[in-house]
Amino acid sequence: MDGSDFNFSDLIDDFLKTKNNSPKIGVYWPSEIGACIRQSYYKRFLPHEMPKEKLRMFKSADLVHGFIREVLSSSNKVKLLSWEKPFSIICDDFEISGRLDDVIIAEIAGREELIVIEVKSISGKSVAHISAPKIDHVYQVHPYLRATRYEGRSASIAVIWYIARDTYADRFFTVFYDQRVMDAAIARVKTLHGHLIKHTLPPAEAKNFPHESWRCWFCPFERECRADYNPEMK
Numbered sequence: 330m331d332g333s334d335f336n337f338s339d340l341i342d343d344f345l346k347t348k349n350n351s352p353k354i355g356v357y358w359p360s361e362i363g364a365c366i367r368q369s370y371y372k373r374f375l376p377h378e379m380p381k382e383k384l385r386m387f388k389s390a391d392l393v394h395g396f397i398r399e400v401l402s403s404s405n406k407v408k409l410l411s412w413e414k415p416f417s418i419i420c421d422d423f424e425i426s427g428r429l430d431d432v433i434i435a436e437i438a439g440r441e442e443l444i445v446i447e448v449k450s451i452s453g454k455s456v457a458h459i460s461a462p463k464i465d466h467v468y469q470v471h472p473y474l475r476a477t478r479y480e481g482r483s484a485s486i487a488v489i490w491y492i493a494r495d496t497y498a499d500r501f502f503t504v505f506y507d508q509r510v511m512d513a514a515i516a517r518v519k520t521l522h523g524h525l526i527k528h529t530l531p532p533a534e535a536k537n538f539p540h541e542s543w544r545c546w547f548c549p550f551e552r553e554c555r556a557d558y559n560p561e562m563k
């Protein structure tokens with residue numbers, strides 16, 4: 330054996346591959362609410378493999394989440410109530426479902442508050458360039474806030490906590506529940522669901538807005554989108 334007979338890197342890719350779930354029509358994840366609607370549409374019709382690099386990145390993000398969970402559970406300044414808790418919000422004929430990262434109780438200005446924690450790991454060494462939470466993340470935490478209840482209390486505060494993967498430098502933002510944001514989030518999902526059940530291709534949302542076009546750089550459906558291709562229904 331000279332070291333090239335066995336590829337140890339494949340062990341990692343094989344392990345991560347089994348964790349990939351395809352999204353369904355009628356069930357939508359909070360993390361996709363802010364994404365390009367056409368991309369979310371394609372994801373439900375066109376089988377695509379998540380690139381290995383992306384799966385590894387997700388795993389690395391999980392490890393950061395695990396670290397923050399350890400921090401929360403060992404602190405005597407906050408009480409960790411739950412983590413990875415599944416939830417579902419039914420709206421008409423579709424549902425928004427997912428898992429909340431962590432729910433804690435912390436005393437803020439003399440009041441015990443129920444707080445949803447959403448950890449976002451980012452590439453690189455610094456978080457200094459992040460001046461506000463990403464709109465996708467603001468949308469994402471709203472269903473979490475809506476779904477979180479504890480001993481008759483509901484949560485109205487979320488913390489979006491950015492952690493740099495290379496250094497664990499961090500920056501957090503507090504987001505308050507805003508019914509207008511929740512309504513806008515549901516409206517976006519409704520639009521996507523409507524296109525899916527009627528099988529009409531949504532507009533190329535990200536491409537149409539210059540400040541959103543960065544999404545197209547990472548889109549696995551760029552070729553189909555450019556051709557305005559509407560996949561066959563199965």
Ligand code: SF4
Nearest residue numbers: 365368536545548554
């Ligand atoms: S290429 Fe851009 S506009 Fe088209 S589906 Fe992908 S993200 Fe959306």
